[in-house]
Amino acid sequence: MSGTARKRAASTTGASSSGDQRGKRQRLPATCEWILREAAYRSWKDIENVESPVLWIHGPPACGKTFLTQFILEDIQREETGAVTLATLSYFCDANSTPASVLRSFLVQLLQSRALADRDRAIITEFAAEVAPGDDVLPLDETYRLWDAFSSVIPDLDCVRIVIDGLDELPDNNAQPSAFDLPSRLADLARSHAAVTKLLLSSRTVSNIRRATAGSASIPVTAASVQEDLELFIQTELAEHPGLNPWRRSVCAAVLEQAEGNFIWAVLAVKKLAEEAPLSASLEDEEQFSESLKSIPASLDDLYLSVFSKQAAGLTRSQVLLRDQILRWILFAVRPLSLVETANAIDVESNAFIQDLEAQAIEVCGSLIKIENGVLKPVHHSLREFLLRDHPAQKEILSVERGSSNLRIAKSLVTYLAHPSFSSIEDPLNSAHFPTTHPLAEYASLYWVYHVSNAAYDTNLQASISQFFSKPTNWVEWADKLLPHFLPRSRLQIPPRPFNTARFLHLFILKAQLVSYFKEPEKTAFANMVEDSLRLTYESFVAQAQSKSGPESLEAVRRLLDLAEVYSWLPKYKSQGLAQLQAASFIISGASEPGAPDLGITVSQALADDYKRAGRYKDAQHILEGLISNARLSSKDPRQMFAIDSLGWVAMRLGDMEAAQTYLEDAKTLAAQIYGTQSPMTLRSKVTLAEVLGKLGRHEEAEALCSELKEQLRQHRDDGVPLPKDSISQLHTLGAIFMQEEKFREARDTYRVVVDDRRKIFGGEHGMTLGAEMQLGIALEKSGDQEGARKLFENLLPRQVKALGENHPDVKLVKGELENMW
Numbered sequence: 171m172s173g174t175a176r177k178r179a180a181s182t183t184g185a186s187s188s189g190d191q192r193g194k195r196q197r198l199p200a201t202c203e204w205i206l207r208e209a210a211y212r213s214w215k216d217i218e219n220v221e222s223p224v225l226w227i228h229g230p231p232a233c234g235k236t237f238l239t240q241f242i243l244e245d246i247q248r249e250e251t252g253a254v255t256l257a258t259l260s261y262f263c264d265a266n267s268t269p270a271s272v273l274r275s276f277l278v279q280l281l282q283s284r285a286l287a288d289r290d291r292a293i294i295t296e297f298a299a300e301v302a303p304g305d306d307v308l309p310l311d312e313t314y315r316l317w318d319a320f321s322s323v324i325p326d327l328d329c330v331r332i333v334i335d336g337l338d339e340l341p342d343n344n345a346q347p348s349a350f351d352l353p354s355r356l357a358d359l360a361r362s363h364a365a366v367t368k369l370l371l372s373s374r375t376v377s378n379i380r381r382a383t384a385g386s387a388s389i390p391v392t393a394a395s396v397q398e399d400l401e402l403f404i405q406t407e408l409a410e411h412p413g414l415n416p417w418r419r420s421v422c423a424a425v426l427e428q429a430e431g432n433f434i435w436a437v438l439a440v441k442k443l444a445e446e447a448p449l450s451a452s453l454e455d456e457e458q459f460s461e462s463l464k465s466i467p468a469s470l471d472d473l474y475l476s477v478f479s480k481q482a483a484g485l486t487r488s489q490v491l492l493r494d495q496i497l498r499w500i501l502f503a504v505r506p507l508s509l510v511e512t513a514n515a516i517d518v519e520s521n522a523f524i525q526d527l528e529a530q531a532i533e534v535c536g537s538l539i540k541i542e543n544g545v546l547k548p549v550h551h552s553l554r555e556f557l558l559r560d561h562p563a564q565k566e567i568l569s570v571e572r573g574s575s576n577l578r579i580a581k582s583l584v585t586y587l588a589h590p591s592f593s594s595i596e597d598p599l600n601s602a603h604f605p606t607t608h609p610l611a612e613y614a615s616l617y618w619v620y621h622v623s624n625a626a627y628d629t630n631l632q633a634s635i636s637q638f639f640s641k642p643t644n645w646v647e648w649a650d651k652l653l654p655h656f657l658p659r660s661r662l663q664i665p666p667r668p669f670n671t672a673r674f675l676h677l678f679i680l681k682a683q684l685v686s687y688f689k690e691p692e693k694t695a696f697a698n699m700v701e702d703s704l705r706l707t708y709e710s711f712v713a714q715a716q717s718k719s720g721p722e723s724l725e726a727v728r729r730l731l732d733l734a735e736v737y738s739w740l741p742k743y744k745s746q747g748l749a750q751l752q753a754a755s756f757i758i759s760g761a762s763e764p765g766a767p768d769l770g771i772t773v774s775q776a777l778a779d780d781y782k783r784a785g786r787y788k789d790a791q792h793i794l795e796g797l798i799s800n801a802r803l804s805s806k807d808p809r810q811m812f813a814i815d816s817l818g819w820v821a822m823r824l825g826d827m828e829a830a831q832t833y834l835e836d837a838k839t840l841a842a843q844i845y846g847t848q849s850p851m852t853l854r855s856k857v858t859l860a861e862v863l864g865k866l867g868r869h870e871e872a873e874a875l876c877s878e879l880k881e882q883l884r885q886h887r888d889d890g891v892p893l894p895k896d897s898i899s900q901l902h903t904l905g906a907i908f909m910q911e912e913k914f915r916e917a918r919d920t921y922r923v924v925v926d927d928r929r930k931i932f933g934g935e936h937g938m939t940l941g942a943e944m945q946l947g948i949a950l951e952k953s954g955d956q957e958g959a960r961k962l963f964e965n966l967l968p969r970q971v972k973a974l975g976e977n978h979p980d981v982k983l984v985k986g987e988l989e990n991m992w
Contacts, residue, residue, distance in 0.1 A: 198406060201399040202234070202241035210387040214368060215246060217256070217329050223364040224357050226383040227372040229391030231552035232434035232470065234399060236262065238391065239335040239372045246331055255328045257285035263336035265506050265547065269352040272334065273316035280323065285330070290323040311666070313350050314846020321359055324367060331368040332356065338373040339551050353382035361386075374551075393431030401426050404436050411444035417463075424463040434550045435470045438477055441537055442466065445480070474556045477538065478568060485534060493534040494568060495519060496546060498575040501557055502624075504617045505661050506545045514610040519582040573626030580625045583618035584634045586610055592652075593643040599655045615652040616660050619680040622687055632688055632696075639700050646707055649677055666851050668775050668812055674735035682931050701740055708733045712750075722757045724765055730754040731776055738780070741935040741973045748784065751777045767802055771809055778816060783937055785979040791820045811840035815855050822858070827866050834859035850900075853878055857903045864910035872907055879904050883920065905945055914953035921946035940970050944980055947987065956991065963988050 205211050205227075214225040229235055243260050259276045261267075277294050280286050286294075297319045324330060337353055353371065360369035373379050375390075404422050408414055414421055421443055429436045446462045467473040482490060495516045499507055507515065513527040524530060531539060531546055540549050548554045557570050569575075592611075597604045605611070625631060639645050654673045657664065664676050681704075685697045712733050715726040730750045737747035755777055758770040774793050781790035794817040797803070803810040818833030838855040845851040860875035879900050902924050908917035925946050928939040943966050951959035963984050970981045 197237040197240050198399075198402055201402060202238045204395055204398070205238060205242065205389070206245070208389050210389050211242075214370065214387060215249075217368065220364040222387050223360040223367055223369060224383055224386035225368075225370045226379065226386060226388040227370065227391060228375045228379070228388060230432070231374060231555065232432045232550055233391045233393075234396050234431075234433050235372045235374075235391060236335050237399075239333060239370075242370065243333055246333075255285040257283045257327055257330040258333070259330060260333045261335070263334065263339050264542075265339065266545070267336075267340055268313070269340070269350050270311070270313040270316055272352065273313065273320050276320055276332070277316065285327055286323070287326055290326050293323060294319055311845070311849065314849035314852075315844075316846075317350075317355065317848070318842075318846050321355075324359060325363050327366050329366050329368070331370070332360070333370045333372075335372040336551075337371060337379060338376045351378070351382070353379045357382045357386065391431070393429075396431050396433075397426070400429060400431060400433060400436060403433055404429075404440065407437060407440045411440065411447075413447045414440070414444055417447070420460075420463065424466070428466055428468065432470055434552055435473055438470075438473050438537065439466050442473070442476060442480070470552055471556050471559070474538075474553060477536070481534075481536060489534045491520070492516070492524075492530065494570060495578075496531050496535060496539070497557065497568070497570050498578060500539070500546055500548060501554060501570060502572065502575050502579060502621070503613070504620060505613075506547065507613065508544050508609075509541070509546065510544075510609045511613055512546060514586075515579075515582055515613075518586045518610070519578060572624070576621045577625035577628050577631060580618060580621035581631055581634060583610075583614040583621060584631070584638055586614045587618060587648055587652075588634070588638050588644050592647050595647050595651055599651065611652060612656045612659065615648060615656045616662070619683050620662065623683045625687070627687075627689075632692065635684060635687070636692075636696060636699070639696075639703055642703060642707055645703070649704075650707075650711075653677065666808070666845070668772065668809060670731055670735055670772060670776065671779070674732075674739065678739045679931055682933070686930070704736050705740060705743060708736045722761070724758075724761065724763055724769055727754045727757050727761070727769055727773065730757075731773060734776060734780070738783070739932075739936070741937075744937070744973060745975065748777075748780050751780055771797065771800060771802065775809065775813065778813075782816065782820060784974075785977075787820050787823050791817065791824065794820060805840065806844060808844055811837055811844060811851075814840065815858070818855075818862070819858055822862050822865070827862055830862045831859065831866070834862060848878070854900055857900045857907075861903050861906050861910070864907050869911060872910075876904055876907055883923070887919075902942055902945065905949065909945075909949065909952065912952075914949055918946065918949040918953050918955075921949050935969055935973055937973055940966065940973060941980060944970070944984055947984070951987070951991075960988070960991050963991075 210222070210225060213219050213222040216222075227235060227238065239260075239262070243258070247258055249256075257280060259279050261272050261275050263272070277298070281291065281294055297315070334356075340352075356369055356371075360367040371379060371383065401422065404425050408418050408422060421440070425436050425439050425443075429439070443462060443466070467476045481493070485493065496512065499512050499515055509527055513524050516524055516527070528541060531541070538549050538553060540547050548557075557568070558572070560571075591608070597607065622631065622635065653676075654669075657673065657676065664672060666672065667675060681697075681700055684700070685693060688696050708729070712726065712729045715723065715729040719725040730753055734747040734750040734754070737743040737750065751773065754773045758766060758773050761770070774797050778790045778793040778797070781787070781793065794813050797813040798810060798817065803813070814833050815837035818830045818837055821827075821830035821833060834855055838852060838859060841849065841852040841855050856875040857879055860872040863869075863872040863875070883901065883904070901920050905917045905920040905924065908914070908920060921942060924942040925939065928936070928942050932939050943962065947959045947962040947966065950962060967981070967984050967988065970978070970984060974981055
């Protein structure tokens with residue numbers, strides 16, 4: 171990275187250039203009126219017609235769905251509603267959108283509407299005013315809470331119309347909560363309240379929205395539907411190219427005939443013809459241009475290829491490289507990057523300062539990109555799809571293949587974080603100055619490992635990663651400062667936990683992903699190097715804090731907590747974590763400085779968790795009972811919810827099912843208030859409660875509580891839908907419920923999913939993996955596979971003893987199982 175690579179805030183703005191890429195197109199007058207003739211639309215629009223609450227308008231890419239949605243909004247907003255108070259909510263999705271942003275927008279629109287009753291206005295206002303969990307919990311996914319607030323006020327409205335365009339354009343599931351199916355939730359809500367709710371979705375013809383709207387009315391957008399609109403659109407485009415005036419009528423007819431309802435194809439075709447138009451209208455030129463009309467590429471993909479080929483002929487080698495760099499970041503970044511971030515990313519990759527990226531991007535990418543709100547985007551979603559498909563001809567003119575693109579991005583981000591400016595960060599991370607001087611720091615800190623895990627195999631990248639971790643400067647600043655600071659903003663799934671637990675859980679998951687990028691023997695060597703570096707670094711942090719601030723300072727306590735977290739992930743040092751936590755507990759019990767009470771809560775939570783892992787359930791119970799009676803913990807403090815949930819689990823392990831039920835029901839209620847009634851955190855308490863109810867013989871109630879998780883497991887097994895991150899721990903509990911119900915094969919299959927996931931993330935020697943393997947062995951035995959169970963237990967026992975010690979309850983259980991088999 172060049173010496174000035176950090177300071178690029180002013181490098182992306184420059185003289186204004188052509189406006190094609192800078193603004194959204196507007197719908198042309200007198201277009202889209204064909205929808206008014208559709209019976210399904212008229213039925214949906216009729217607020218008295220409760221038989222048509224959901225309408226799906228769908229069609230191929232670039233058929234004018236967004237403009238049609240704009241027209242529909244104008245149409246329904248013009249209507250006189252009489253005595254009925256009608257609310258219209260709308261949202262146009264793009265790559266920045268999430269289910270949470272859609273729902274948040276709806277709540278804001280409702281607050282601005284006269285249709286909202288005072289009671290519901292108070293509900294939304296109170297929701298907005300609630301203090302969200304802060305640095306004590308990571309992260310807070312507001313989606314489920316937003317859904318609770320939104321769905322609770324809908325039934326009270328006289329009538330509401332919900333119009334959404336482009337739900338299919340939300341980012342990929344790898345960067346979204348895969349458990350939240352917004353199309354299905356909205357469709358179910360509309361059907362449940364058909365007397366007051368009308369839902370219109372406009373999208374491409376994709377499976378998840380087809381599934382959500384099954385049985386509802388739909389209107390396909392066809393070439394015949396938009397023929398008149400497209401002709402007017404082509405005429406408007408031709409007016410922008412005076413050079414085509416002599417052939418205007420023939421061009422319009424040819425493009426209209428071949429476009430098949432595709433507006434983007436029409437735009438690109440007109441521009442291609444304008445570039446090829448002769449300078450004179452001689453007979454020879456006319457004959458030549460007639461051949462051009464006949465040779466327009468037939469498909470949108472072929473037309474995109476033609477545009478890229480034309481570009482390649484007119485660009486220098488360095489311009490082609492810049493174009494491909496821009497397209498790579500647009501296509502494969504976890505979230506859209508600002509112009510400033512993109513400029514810095516390209517600066518790092520090419521080691522060259524990009525003067526006025528906005529103007530240069532338009533110059534090298536031409537009509538293929540647009541700039542909206544300071545973000546570079548593909549001109550249309552169809553371009554993204556084209557670039558992500560595997561075209562043999564595309565490889566000749568582009569370098570944007572998924573594996574190689576993630577490789578280049580990963581190399582750039584590692585290089586960025588390895589820059590000397592990150593060897594000792596002096597600026598406060600929360601200052602206004604830091605993002606100005608380090609604009610790519612947030613993205614690099616959060617997502618460099620993601621890009622490594624998606625990169626093509628490359629020994630040079632391995633070497634860069636190894637070098638990054640071999641020097642205890644930059645990687646320490648990343649792991650100890652940058653990552654925890656930016657983690658609440660991550661787009662990737664992070665199971666919610668108390669702050670320090672979430673922070674180190676995520677760090678060690680990232681470590682596992684990096685290790686997986688290596689091959690043996692480098693894989694084991696790299697894993698050992700990183701683990702040793704982490705351990706030695708945090709041991710030195712404890713020593714430094716004790717020396718600099720005093721052995722009984724709050725900073726020393728914080729560092730003891732950090733070290734205990736690190737030890738908890740290292741099988742060889744796992745037993746040493748308890749000593750650090752006990753020391754921290756002793757120090758904090760006599761501390762009187764500001765901040766000591768809150769830090770004491772964190773210490774108590776960590777100590778209780780360690781006792782739980784060690785099987786010392788009585789000790790954990792004693793600490794947790796003290797925590798839930800702490801006056802500093804309000805009912806809406808996530809730490810209170812975590813403590814009560816843990817106490818319920820401990821009570822279950824101690825055999826006190828009545829107390830466990832009470833605690834877990836309270837935890838479920840608190841989780842619903844903090845995270846939402848259907849959030850993964852609430853599901854966690856539900857599933858543990860289901861296990862307790864099963865032990866109490868209340869199987870029907872247990873079954874109802876597990877329905878969501880069983881559906882996730884079915885979709886994962888049958889359709890390959892990724893499981894939400896936190897579902898794996900819940901599946902462990904679901905396996906126990908299957909065992910109670912004597913559904914041993916279901917339990918066996920469930921535990922196999924858990925074991926595979928935990929081996930992949932934590933390795934074969936971690937306590938979480940060992941616990942899941944033990945349960946799998948029991949399920950194998952119960953399902954009739956005695957030999958499989960015996961082999962598993964014989965392999966498991968020595969690893970358990972090494973990691974947990976001879977006196978751990980799980981070790982005793984496995985020994986007993988083996989004795990009974992002989």
